[in-house]
Each structure stands twice: as C-alpha cells, then as structure tokens.
Amino acid sequence: MAPPAHSQRSSSPSQPSGKGEVADLKGQLRKLAGSRVAGIDDSKRELFKKVISYMTIGIDVSSLFSEMVMCSATSDIVLKKMCYLYVGNYAKHNPDLALLTINFLQRDCKDQDPMIRGLALRSLCSLRVANLVEYLVGPLASGLIDKNGYVRTVTTIGVLKLYHISAATCLDSDFPATLKHLMLTDSDPQVVANCLSSLQEIWGLEASKSEEASRELEALLSKPTIYYFLNRIREFSEWAQCFVLELVSKYVPSDSNEIFDIMNLLEDRLQHANGAVVLATVKLFLQLTLSMTDVHQQVYERIKAPLLTLVSSGSPEQSYAVMGHLHLLVMRAPMLFSSDYKHFYCQYVDPFYVKKLKLEMLTAVANESNTYEIVTELCEYVANVDIPIARESIRAVGKIALQQYDVNAIVDRLLQFLEMEKDYVTAETLVLVKDLLRKYPQWSNGCIAVVGNISSKSIQEPKAKAALVWILGEYAQEMQDAPYVLESLVDSWEEEHSAEVRLHLLTAVLKCFLVRPPETQKALGAALAAGLADFHQDVHDRALFYYRILKKDASLAERVVNPPKQAVSVFADTQSNEIKDRIFDEFNSLSVLYQKPSYVFMDKEQRGPSEFSEDLGNFSTESANSVVPAQIIVEANDNDLLLGVSEKEESGVPSSNGSAYSAPPLYNNSSYTNGQANFAINDLLDLGLTVVAPDPVPTMKLNPRPSLDPSTFQQKWRQLPLSVSQDGVISPQGAAALTKPEDLLRYMQGKSINCIASGGQAPNLKFFFFAQKAEERSSTFLVECIINSSTCKSQFKIKADDQTASHAFSNHFQSSLSEFGLH
Structure with a gap:
C-alpha cells in the first residue's frame, strides 16, 4: 500500500510542500543561534544545507535572514561559506536586510583565519548595495596591505567591484594607485594578475573622462611594464598568462630585434599543456610578424606541431x-x-x-x-x-x-x-x-547518361529536385525523355511547395520548348498558367516575364533565356577577403569558431532587419496615439500581443485553381526555327496552351476607418496562413523622417492602413498594421513590417482573410512605403 501523500512530501526536504517547512527551519535556527553545546556546528550544517537547497530550487527563504546572520557566529569555514552564499543572494534585492550583515562581515574581515577574512571581504564587496559603500572602504584598505596573499588577491577584485558600485568612492580613496603599486611590487603572482585585470578595466572606462586615466592606460603598454610581465609569466596561473599575452599583443615593438626578444621569451609557451595559453601565444606571434613575410611563414611552420598535438589530444x-x-x-x-x-x-x-x-x-x-x-x-x-x-x-x-x-x-x-x-x-x-x-x-555526356536513369519521383529534397530540373532544361536536346519528365513535374505543380523548384521548372520548360517545341508546347502552357496564378511573388513575376517576352519575340526569348554559355571558372566565395581578415585579427576568440566577425553579434545596426525580426521586444503605441483610433490602441504592457509572429511560415503558398486571367494570343503569325525542325506558331490556341495574361491589378479600395481590437488581431495572425512575404524599400526622405515614427503612422493612416502596435529601436523599427476592404469589413489584411532606416529597406509579411486580394494589397502597401517622405 502506498504511503500517504503527506508522508511522501515531508520525507523529501528538496521538495517542500509549502511555508510550513520554512517556518520550521526558522524555529530550529533560532534555537541553535545562541547555543554553545559541543557539536552544534554539525546540526547547523544540516539546517544550512536545507536552507541553501530551498533557495536553489526557487523557494523564498528570505524570512530566515536574521536567523542565518545570528548563526554565522562560528569558526567553521563550511558554515561561513554557506552563510555568505545566502547573504549574497538576498542582500541585492533586500537592501534593508543587508544592513544586518554589515556588523558580522566587518567582524569577520578582522578574523585571525585569513580564509575567513578573504571570504568575508569577498561577500562584503558582493552585496552591491549603493547605501553600504561607506562600509567597504575600510576593509578594502586593510585588505590591500594584508600579509596573506589570498586576502590581497580577493581585495584587488573587490576594488573593481567597488568601482562598479561607486566610481567616485573608488577614485577618491586612491585605490587605483595602490593597485598599481601592488602590481609592480607584490610577490604573489595572482595578486599581480588581479591588479592588472582591475586596472585595465578601471582605466579603460575612465580614459574617455580624464587625460590622467588615458596616460595610466598607456603606461601599461610601456616597454618596462611589458617586459616586467614577460619575465614573470611563468609564475602566473594559466588564466593570468592568457591575460598577460593579450596585453602584450597590444604592444607595438620598436624594431625587429625587440620582436625576436619577445618571441624568444615566449617560445616555451607554445609547449604549454593548456590550449588557451598556446592559442594566445600563437596569436601574439602571428601579429608580431605580419610585416615580416619570411618570419611569418616560419611562425606557421613553428606553430603547426603544437596545434596538431592539441587537436589529437x-x-x-x-x-x-x-x-x-x-x-x-x-x-x-x-x-x-x-x-x-x-x-x-x-x-x-x-x-x-x-x-x-x-x-x-x-x-x-x-x-x-x-x-x-x-x-x-x-x-x-x-x-x-x-x-x-x-x-x-x-x-x-x-x-x-x-x-x-x-x-x-x-x-x-x-x-x-x-x-x-x-x-x-x-x-x-x-x-x-x-x-x-x-x-x-565536357563531362555532360557521361553525366547525362546516368542522370537520365533517375526517377524524378524519387527526389524529394527541394535543392536536389531543382538541380535535376536545371539539368533537364539545360540538356533537353541530349536527354530524350526531358520533355516528358518536365511535363509530369508540371502536372504535379500544386503538390510542389518549394518556390525554388517552381522557378527552376518555369525556366527549364521554356528552355526545352525552345529546342523541342512540338513535344513541350503543352507543358509550357500549363507551367506559365500555373506560374501566373502562383501566390509566390517571384514565381508569378517570372511566369509573367516569360509570357510577355514570348509574345513579343521568340528569338529574343531564346537569347535571354538560353544564350550560349561559357564554363564557370570561379564560384563566388561566401566570405569576402575583408571579413576573413577581420576574423584573423580576432584570433583566439569566438569569432573564429562562428566564422563571423564580432560586430555581427555586438553591433545591432550591422545585424540588419532579418536578425531583428526574431526579437519582438516590447511593443509601444504611444507614438501612434494621435493617429490610431482609441479603440485599437494596445497597452504598453501587453507583451502577449502577436506571440506567433516568430513562427517559421513557408514563404510560398500553393496556388489556387480559382485564379483566371483573360489573354491575347501568344504569337501573331510568327514562326520559330530551331536546329531540328521549323515550327509555325500562329497563336496561343493553336499550340493548345492555356497561358493567360493577367488583367491590370485593380486599385485597392480600403475602408478609411477600419476597426480591429488587439485580441482579434492576435487570433487572426495565429490562424491565417502567410499570403505574401517580400522585401520592399522606402525613400531616403522617408528614412530620414523615421526619426519620428509617428509620421509614418500618420502617413499610412492616410492610405487607410492603421497601426495596431509598434516597437524596436532605430535603425530597426517594427510595426504591425491592419486594413479592411471598403466593401467588406470582414475582409481584413494583417501586416508585420520591419524597417531599417539606415539601409532604406523593409521586410513585410501579409496575412489576409481573402487570399486572392493579397497581391493587390501588397502592391498598395509597398507603393505607400516607397512614396513615404515624398509628399
């Protein structure tokens, strides 16, 4: 028989059922706080472990703060560590409670045990409460002159923490000067390394504010300082060695002799067991010899063996x-x-x-x-x-x-x-x-013989199918079954979801028609008709282009679509030399592993709108208050709006058979001659083609006062399929006007397109618009628009109740964007 739920729950201290366990801990800690019974530390340890366990799994145990502080009066280092961990976790969010810790932390900073002094000082500096800054100065000043190396090591980092809490207090106390003195005189290498780390960060942040800090930062890169670190580098820890090597890489030697001196001093670092030290040394050697071609090549030979050893181990x-x-x-x-x-x-x-x-x-x-x-x-x-x-x-x-x-x-x-x-x-x-x-x-004959035996039905991957279609179109003259294979692919147009394959299929069918017209005329007509009715903008445009060029002149179509081709000599590299050099300059960093320079990750402007599209951020409509009707304004804290925007929709939607166009004849009493036969083309119907030309896109008539509440917008956005996804442009004048996004919202409202939410920061701005047909209020268009004002480019996605009107609305929306700023 299973034990009752209560007994199961109480037997697992890591999964308390409620506040009862915390209250019970509070009582037990209070009993032990003043007890001096032998072996009491063991009981405290068990209670402290429970408190830390609860805190770790997210249970609020801040009510135990005073009891934990009272129980800290012990010489047991394990208890001290757990107490400091608890205090550091809750002091940042409870400044009033943090005051309770000052007395016992200051007392511990004067303890006879250097380990307790160091731990207390580290915890005191980790409170990060601005009101307690005055209590840090004294312990830090004492810690910098402490006889124990561990305490000095902790204190040098504590100075940096104090600087981030209150820079003025740190500078007024003249701590940077003390750190500089310690850096050049201390016998403990870890103290020296921490001093260097803290001073670099402090002076680096202060350099833009004062000339003195700039001079001090330059002094770190002086020849005496650099050689001081190089001569002591073997004493440092692995982390400190990497830090010193990074500093030396910024130093500019005066001549080649100095370069060789540095390399000779660091030669043995290439044999270090730690990969980080080896890579830091390699980076330094490569940078030092960039201007010395022969030596640079020798460096490659020298570093090859250490790197290959690290790879295999x-x-x-x-x-x-x-x-x-x-x-x-x-x-x-x-x-x-x-x-x-x-x-x-x-x-x-x-x-x-x-x-x-x-x-x-x-x-x-x-x-x-x-x-x-x-x-x-x-x-x-x-x-x-x-x-x-x-x-x-x-x-x-x-x-x-x-x-x-x-x-x-x-x-x-x-x-x-x-x-x-x-x-x-x-x-x-x-x-x-x-x-x-x-x-x-020249290898076409052998390849075609093998490719011709492959069944198109067995190829499912879009890129592979596109490649097969390209081969069929390019070598239709040599491949006997090419027209029939292409015809079968055209017949399954509705089942093909890849826009890339549909684009290749249009081109391949036309190429095949130009060399084997009698066998391909039916497939060409069906392909053009399907392409013109396709919802994907690129497919539609290519089909329309082919239709119009065939209507004008068949020989011109051949020169455009199937001209004599030369062999491709060089394929484009995915990375420019400039980017490769930038990555090389950032050797020994994550840029090398990602094969992208650091600005791609750090500079938001460089990332562009495509990267920003994944980051919805917090939407705001304050700038649109003057132009958006009151009933559709979104609250600033409505972060739940459009949570489905980041879903990965297909960029193309299968075409509809319901679309129809009226068409003039494709040819008017013209003839086309190829190498095999003469083929007279009288008109479209004689060929059996069902190709039709689109009517002019009607002017979109929109409701000047559409209404839609945010919840309905969100629901529709999640449910409706993507109709259009494409890039657009705005005028340079419009980009300049985007310093006030409300100007764009006001302009779009004049085009009967209202904004329901907006967000982002310049130059990347995001807007959500909606519009409704004038004759049908129930027919709504939803738009997600991302604009980069620095590149004058936009990306927008459109979802609509009426899919057949999506392209007409897309044209209206894009023309409105491109005209923005010109009126």
Missing part, C-alpha cells in the same frame, strides 16, 4: 576549438599544411561537429599531390551510417573537384554515388553534378 570540445583556429590558418596558407592531411581524417568516436570541421580541413588542404588519398578517404565516409556526415563528405568531394584537382577520377566517383540508390546520397550528388556541369561542360 584532449576533449572533443578542445579539439574543435583548436581545429577552428587551425582551419583559419589553413585557409591562409594551405600549402604549409598539405602534407599533414592525415591528421584530419575522421575518427569513429569523433562527434559530428568535429567530423564536419575535419571535412572542411581536408577540402582546404587538397592539392595535386594528395587529392587521390583525400577523395578515397571521403568516399569511405559516404557509405557511413551517419547520414549528415555522408552528405558533408559528398559536398567535400564536389568542392575538391571544383578546385580542378583530379577531376576525371572525381566525376567517376560522383556518378557511382548516383548508383548507390540511397535517397540522401542521390540528392546531394545531383546538386554537385549541376555545379560540375557548369564548370566542366
């Missing part, structure tokens, strides 16, 4: 961090690492992220001498049970082929992949075959 996390930096060096000097490619072979026990980076390394170091061995190794990974690694291996093989290394053998390997009958292998290989055909057209 230690945890996977350390290996990944070191290999990320090694990858950056390989990209800058691949020839120096080409003979060490076997170090980058994947191990069975390697986690995915390490294997992926090793594949990138193998791709980077590949050259004429090692390509065969590397590709052979990569082909082994393709059969790996780890599907993501198999995909990455195929991509790596393709990248090596695009570098013109052993192309003949690699193409044969890729074609063998297509015969493996594994969906993911076939998909990745098709994408690479497309790129290889663009660069090596």
Whole structure:
C-alpha cells in the first residue's frame, strides 16, 4: 500500500510542500543561534544545507535572514561559506536586510583565519548595495596591505567591484594607485594578475573622462611594464598568462630585434599543456610578424606541431576549438599544411561537429599531390551510417573537384554515388553534378547518361529536385525523355511547395520548348498558367516575364533565356577577403569558431532587419496615439500581443485553381526555327496552351476607418496562413523622417492602413498594421513590417482573410512605403 501523500512530501526536504517547512527551519535556527553545546556546528550544517537547497530550487527563504546572520557566529569555514552564499543572494534585492550583515562581515574581515577574512571581504564587496559603500572602504584598505596573499588577491577584485558600485568612492580613496603599486611590487603572482585585470578595466572606462586615466592606460603598454610581465609569466596561473599575452599583443615593438626578444621569451609557451595559453601565444606571434613575410611563414611552420598535438589530444570540445583556429590558418596558407592531411581524417568516436570541421580541413588542404588519398578517404565516409556526415563528405568531394584537382577520377566517383540508390546520397550528388556541369561542360555526356536513369519521383529534397530540373532544361536536346519528365513535374505543380523548384521548372520548360517545341508546347502552357496564378511573388513575376517576352519575340526569348554559355571558372566565395581578415585579427576568440566577425553579434545596426525580426521586444503605441483610433490602441504592457509572429511560415503558398486571367494570343503569325525542325506558331490556341495574361491589378479600395481590437488581431495572425512575404524599400526622405515614427503612422493612416502596435529601436523599427476592404469589413489584411532606416529597406509579411486580394494589397502597401517622405 502506498504511503500517504503527506508522508511522501515531508520525507523529501528538496521538495517542500509549502511555508510550513520554512517556518520550521526558522524555529530550529533560532534555537541553535545562541547555543554553545559541543557539536552544534554539525546540526547547523544540516539546517544550512536545507536552507541553501530551498533557495536553489526557487523557494523564498528570505524570512530566515536574521536567523542565518545570528548563526554565522562560528569558526567553521563550511558554515561561513554557506552563510555568505545566502547573504549574497538576498542582500541585492533586500537592501534593508543587508544592513544586518554589515556588523558580522566587518567582524569577520578582522578574523585571525585569513580564509575567513578573504571570504568575508569577498561577500562584503558582493552585496552591491549603493547605501553600504561607506562600509567597504575600510576593509578594502586593510585588505590591500594584508600579509596573506589570498586576502590581497580577493581585495584587488573587490576594488573593481567597488568601482562598479561607486566610481567616485573608488577614485577618491586612491585605490587605483595602490593597485598599481601592488602590481609592480607584490610577490604573489595572482595578486599581480588581479591588479592588472582591475586596472585595465578601471582605466579603460575612465580614459574617455580624464587625460590622467588615458596616460595610466598607456603606461601599461610601456616597454618596462611589458617586459616586467614577460619575465614573470611563468609564475602566473594559466588564466593570468592568457591575460598577460593579450596585453602584450597590444604592444607595438620598436624594431625587429625587440620582436625576436619577445618571441624568444615566449617560445616555451607554445609547449604549454593548456590550449588557451598556446592559442594566445600563437596569436601574439602571428601579429608580431605580419610585416615580416619570411618570419611569418616560419611562425606557421613553428606553430603547426603544437596545434596538431592539441587537436589529437584532449576533449572533443578542445579539439574543435583548436581545429577552428587551425582551419583559419589553413585557409591562409594551405600549402604549409598539405602534407599533414592525415591528421584530419575522421575518427569513429569523433562527434559530428568535429567530423564536419575535419571535412572542411581536408577540402582546404587538397592539392595535386594528395587529392587521390583525400577523395578515397571521403568516399569511405559516404557509405557511413551517419547520414549528415555522408552528405558533408559528398559536398567535400564536389568542392575538391571544383578546385580542378583530379577531376576525371572525381566525376567517376560522383556518378557511382548516383548508383548507390540511397535517397540522401542521390540528392546531394545531383546538386554537385549541376555545379560540375557548369564548370566542366565536357563531362555532360557521361553525366547525362546516368542522370537520365533517375526517377524524378524519387527526389524529394527541394535543392536536389531543382538541380535535376536545371539539368533537364539545360540538356533537353541530349536527354530524350526531358520533355516528358518536365511535363509530369508540371502536372504535379500544386503538390510542389518549394518556390525554388517552381522557378527552376518555369525556366527549364521554356528552355526545352525552345529546342523541342512540338513535344513541350503543352507543358509550357500549363507551367506559365500555373506560374501566373502562383501566390509566390517571384514565381508569378517570372511566369509573367516569360509570357510577355514570348509574345513579343521568340528569338529574343531564346537569347535571354538560353544564350550560349561559357564554363564557370570561379564560384563566388561566401566570405569576402575583408571579413576573413577581420576574423584573423580576432584570433583566439569566438569569432573564429562562428566564422563571423564580432560586430555581427555586438553591433545591432550591422545585424540588419532579418536578425531583428526574431526579437519582438516590447511593443509601444504611444507614438501612434494621435493617429490610431482609441479603440485599437494596445497597452504598453501587453507583451502577449502577436506571440506567433516568430513562427517559421513557408514563404510560398500553393496556388489556387480559382485564379483566371483573360489573354491575347501568344504569337501573331510568327514562326520559330530551331536546329531540328521549323515550327509555325500562329497563336496561343493553336499550340493548345492555356497561358493567360493577367488583367491590370485593380486599385485597392480600403475602408478609411477600419476597426480591429488587439485580441482579434492576435487570433487572426495565429490562424491565417502567410499570403505574401517580400522585401520592399522606402525613400531616403522617408528614412530620414523615421526619426519620428509617428509620421509614418500618420502617413499610412492616410492610405487607410492603421497601426495596431509598434516597437524596436532605430535603425530597426517594427510595426504591425491592419486594413479592411471598403466593401467588406470582414475582409481584413494583417501586416508585420520591419524597417531599417539606415539601409532604406523593409521586410513585410501579409496575412489576409481573402487570399486572392493579397497581391493587390501588397502592391498598395509597398507603393505607400516607397512614396513615404515624398509628399
């Protein structure tokens, strides 16, 4: 029989049922506070553990504050630590209670045990209560001259904490000068390192306020100070060594002899067991020799062995961090690492992220001498049970082929992949075959023979299907079944959700029509009709463009869509040289691991509207009060508004069969000649095409006074599918006018588009608009709009009750934005 719920609950001290346990603890602590019975510390420990346990799981035990302070009168360091932890947690939020701790903390700062003195001083400085600053000065002054190194170590950081609580108090007490003296004279290396850390931060923050602080900051980078730290670097902890090496990297040596002196002093740091010390030393060596080409190359040779040793030893996390930096060096000097490619072979026990980076390394170091061995190794990974690694291996093989290394053998390997009958292998290989055909057209015959045997129904991934469609259109003349395969894909247009595939399909069908018109005329008509009725803006526009250019001149369409093509010599790099150099300058930082410079994460303006779109922030409508009707104003604290905005909607919506357009003939008594046959085209109906041209988009008539409450807006936004998602622009005058966002809201209201919520900070602003049809109040359009005033660009998403009117409203909305500021 199960025990009653109450007994189960009370038997688990980590899961108290309510306030009863806290009250019980309060009584027990009060009994023990004044007791002097032998062994009482053991009982206190058990109670303190319960208090800390409750505090850790989020139970409010602040009511025990006075009892905990009374029980702190003990010489037991374990009890002291738990008491300080408790006090530090609740003092910040309860300044009045923090006053109760001052007496016993100050008393402990004078204790005979240096460990208790240090712990008390650290806790006293961690209270972070501005009203208690006056009580910190005395203990800190005493701590800086304490005979024990641990107390001085804690005090040097306590000075920095005091500066952040009250900078004026810290400076008036002349603590920075004392720290400087300790830094240059103290025998304890940890005290010296903490002094350096605190002074750098204090003077760095004060440098913009006073010239004296600027001079002191420059003095840290003087030759005597730098050499003082270099000569003592072996005494420091690993953390302190990294800190000193970072400081030295900012120093500018006077000549090459000084550079060699520094490098000779730090040569043995490359053999350090700690990866952080090695990377910091590598960064320093690389920076010092940037202007010395020959020496810089020697540095690469010198640092190669330590880095490879770190990669092969230690945890996977350390290996990944070191290999990320090694990858950056390989990209800058691949020839120096080409003979060490076997170090980058994947191990069975390697986690995915390490294997992926090793594949990138193998791709980077590949050259004429090692390509065969590397590709052979990569082909082994393709059969790996780890599907993501198999995909990455195929991509790596393709990248090596695009570098013109052993192309003949690699193409044969890729074609063998297509015969493996594994969906993911076939998909990745098709994408690479497309790129290889663009660069090596001479391999088309062999590739086409294999690709022609692949069933389009077996390809489900959008990129792979797009690649197959591209091949069918590009080589329609050579592939016998190309028109019929394309026709079957057009017939399943409604089932294709990828806009990329639909775009490629439009182009491929037109290319096929231009070389084999009799067999493709039906597929072309169906494709253009479906494209014109497609809700995705790009697909619709491309279909309309093809229709109009065919109507005007078929030979012109051939010159535009299917001109003679030259082989692609170089594929665009994803990163500019400027960004790569910026990442190299930030060596030994997270920028190397993310392969992005730090400003991408730190500078909000650089992130752009696409990054900002994930951050809803707190909406405010105060600026819109003058233009938004009172019944739709959103409260400033209504943070629940539009919580579904960040959902990842599909950018395209399947087209509707209900859309219809009236069309003039496609051709008027014109003829088109190709290499195979003459084909007379009289008009659209003779071809059996159902292509239709769109009517002019009617002017959108909106209700000048729409009404919608926030809860309805939120509900509709969550329920309605995405109709339109695209980029827009605003005029430079409009961007300048966005210093007052209410001007935009007033302007859009003049266009019968009202704002229901707004937020963000310049230059990234976010607005939510709504509008209603003039003849149908129930037909509502909802808009999420993100504007970057610095780039004059906008992104907006539209959801609507009436999907067929979405594009008309989108045109109206975008034209309103582009005109903003011109009237």
